Amino acid sequence: MTGTSLDAIDVALCEIQPKGDRQTVTLRSFSSAPYPPELAYLIRRALDGAASMEDLSDLPFLLARAYAEAWRAVDPNGTAEAISVHGQTLWHHPPESTWQAVSGPALAALTERTVIHDFRSADVALGGQGAPLVPLFDHAMLGSATEDCVAVNIGGMANVTLLPAGGSIDLLQAFDTGPGNVLINAICERTFGKRFDAKGALARAGNVIPQALEELQTHPFFAQEPPKSTGREVFNEVLVDHLYRRYAHPSIPSEDLVSTLTELTAWSIADHIHRYQPSTSGVFVGGGGVHNHFLMERLAHYLPDAVVRSCADVGIDPDAKEAMCFAWLGWRTQQGLVGNVPSVTGARSAVVLGSVCRTAGTDGG
Amino acid sequence: MTGTSLDAIDVALCEIQPKGDRQTVTLRSFSSAPYPPELAYLIRRALDGAASMEDLSDLPFLLARAYAEAWRAVDPNGTAEAISVHGQTLWHHPPESTWQAVSGPALAALTERTVIHDFRSADVALGGQGAPLVPLFDHAMLGSATEDCVAVNIGGMANVTLLPAGGSIDLLQAFDTGPGNVLINAICERTFGKRFDAKGALARAGNVIPQALEELQTHPFFAQEPPKSTGREVFNEVLVDHLYRRYAHPSIPSEDLVSTLTELTAWSIADHIHRYQPSTSGVFVGGGGVHNHFLMERLAHYLPDAVVRSCADVGIDPDAKEAMCFAWLGWRTQQGLVGNVPSVTGARSAVVLGSVCRTAGTDGG
DSSP, X not given: OOOTTOSXXXXXXXXXXXXXXXXXXXXXXXXXXEOOHHHXXXXXXXXXXXXXXXXXXHHHHHHHHHHHHHHHHHOTTOOOSEEEOOOEEEEEETTTEEEEEOOHHHHHHHHTSEEEEOOSHHHHHTTOOOOOOHHHHHHHHHOOSSSOEEEEEESSEEEEEEEOTTOOGGGOEEEEEEESSHHHHHHHHHHHOOSSOGGGHHHHHSOOOHHHHHHHHTOHHHHSOSSOOOOTTTSSHHHHHHHHHHHOBTTBOHXXXXXXXXXXXXXXXXXHHHHHOTTOOEEXXXXXXXXXXXXXXXXXXXXXXXXXXXXXXXXXXXXXXXXXXXXXXXXXXXXXXXXXXXXXXXXXXXXXXXXXXXXXXXXXO | OOOTTOSEEEEEEEEEEEETTEEEEEEEEEEEEEOXXXXXXXXXXXXXXXXXXXXXXXXXXXXXXXXXXXXXXXXXXXXXXEEEEOOEEEEEETTTEEEEXXXXXXXXXXXXXXXXXXXXXXXXXXXXXXXXXXHHHHHHHHOOSSSOEEEEEESSEEEEEEEOTTOOGGGOEEEEEEESXXXXXXXXXXXXXXXXXXXXXXXXXXXXXXXXXXHHHTOHHHHSOSSOOOOTTTSSHHHHHHHHHHHOBTTBOHHHHHHHHHHHHHHHHHHHHHHHOTTOOEEEEESGGGGOHHHHHHHHHHOTTSEEEEGGGGTOOTTTHHHHHHHHHHHHHHHXXXXXXXXXXXXXXXXXXXXXXXXXOSOOO
16 A cells, blocks of 8 residues: 555555455554655656656556565565555546556566556546545444444544444445544644654643634534545645644643644544434544544543544554555455445446456466 | 557457367457547647646546447447457557556446456566567467468568467567558658558559669668567658658659569568578468558569468458457456467566456445
8 A cells, every 4th residue: 555645655464354244354464665765756756747758657667666575575475365556646536537556467477466456447437536445344344233333544634434333335424524634743843843743742731722723613624514525735734834823822832733733633523423423332543543642532532422442452453454455455356346335436336446467377378 | 459550449359269279269340440539639649748647647548438439339239248458558668667558447347348458568577578469369370280380460560470380389489570561651642642552553553663672671670680679760751751852753653662662561571581481381461561462462472482361361350460369368368378478578487468357246245
């Protein structure tokens, strides 16, 4: 798994076993290899529209090589039977197109493993957003027959998958709730020169500025009805800079600003759960936000009737969750099972996702 | 099949049946749909490096739509079980990379058929040229246990596959011999304003200019040892223009120039056969050059010990041959059979080519 932040190549070595209608996905090993800097540079040039046709032709092959090396580091004995790879998003422009770069045939040839890739295109071709794809995994792994649950992912943005007790896939709902770590990280950078608030210590040391929180809560995205999605074009450094210039003052500790944005994040996630599944009793949190203990506490504060916990408690490493999801989606593709959820992506129908590259057959004929 | 000329989308509806170790490939229907002009324009912009990232993201999806429509026109009853698609070459840059654009998942979703695509990348990833891929098809379809044969393709350039009697795939040789129709077409355009020499009538009406022929025969490409390949960067309008300016004269009929370049083309193909497989007794010609009857006669003239015929005589439509080859290569990929020939492409090993997109499975789970 590689995301748009270009910071790492996440590799999750998973064992997938059918168990009745469902599957167990067990994480055997996980690591984040740094993106080779020259490759990250080339990708940034491509994202900026400054890459040549030669660059764009070479990029999927360079990515295949980088992914092959990252895999070998995590799986030196080559135990993996197949490699599921998301690829590097260069453009996402539904319903016209989406572009996750990696040469599947090159990765298969280099690793001598079956490769499954290009997971979003079929959904987009059928009128869908090509995203999110994690809700089906949430449903399979975290859904309960007896309890109304919610899967929360706190990455740059935060999103939720509503999992009513025994709910069918057809009625699955998933949407972004607003900022995840993005605003907290930005204010930490602005005020303390830190990339993030480790364990939420800064926020814990501060006090919420009520007027600032109330003002932020009026952001129109929060009131919007789902399905909805957001990104750095809405919640970003500009918004944080505006807050800083308005409220930073010698008499106000910078921790108060961190505290306020942490509160906003927890509130916005919880508020959507209250509004769209008030009966929720179990909340499973994945993504980097899990490591912000204060954020987790505030989320629990806003959801007094639910048990709020890391998805690690049910065997899913919160940092590895997305990579595990794509391993599982690749397994589904190999089984001929559909991988998108039309009620979530907006596609006209459910479809087998991706493209499969097999390696040298047993027969040279 | 779509080539770099951007003139048409060739669709060959083929029935493939295993017959012992080999297969029979029967052409059920063939047509060339014109490339939608706005799509051809977008591709030309991409080839010129003038396309935006949005254009390049959309292009594989637009191609998938155009291919889906071209398929439906040839196969209105939807009899095809699978669609094998070459894609539109945007860059070919071995051993670094190659780029045949088409979204396989989109085409599969739109046609509800299994799609096999991206045939050249695995070979390039293994150090090969990713081309030519037709020689394996020549071997399977045209090879004989008792006769030394040659498969010739006369497209823009001309190439040969040497097929010694009972020869194994490991020793297969294939290479370009020089110009195919490119110089003949260029001189027809220059002198008569015609796109090509229909049936070779112009060449037949003229006489070879011996001095011009001898001069052209000294082109260093012809003496070069195989493996070798060439293209429009070597044999092109510039060379023809040079010839025209040197030999065109009121006393010399323009037909003589057409005749001379036709002779050069026939000679260069035959000369390579003499040099690299003098024992050749059967020559099967495919590609558009077959329709130039005079060129075929001159080729036969230079190869008195061989029977020179169109591959139509053995059931392979010369215009549909390349498309039939890719249909068959896609079938091989589905069977887990290798599709490249390392002795021909230079790849480190033989490998299953391409990437396979399956459609909605039978199970919605």
